[in-house]
Amino acid sequence: LPLLPQVASGVLTPQSVAVSLRRSQKHRTRILPGGAIGVDTEKKVCVVQKITGEIVDEPYDILVLTPGSITRTFDIPGLTENAR
Structure with missing residues (x-):
């Protein structure tokens, strides 16, 4: 969830970072978690x-x-050591 801090802080809306499953199926794309x-x-x-x-x-x-790709931590103290 690379954009979670921006969504949680209100900088971005959840809709702006969501993937449309319907649109991905239209283009013969599958999402495989x-x-x-x-x-x-x-x-x-x-x-x-x-x-x-x-x-x-x-x-x-x-x-x-x-x-x-790397996960950005935004210099939040303790995040790198304690996040999973």
Whole structure:
């Protein structure tokens, strides 16, 4: 939830950071809560660990990787040590 501080403080509205599930389905996109733990580019399969812990192979047509994102802590004392 990278924009949670802005929503909680009222700088942004919840609607401005929400993803439209209806719109994503219209464009043949699925939202799969979990994390990618591997990619087989030859088979075009992404190995995903779902939030339930189940590990599944998800085939893809187009894969967009965006590594390197970081969570901003806004210099709030103790946040890095105590947040999960």
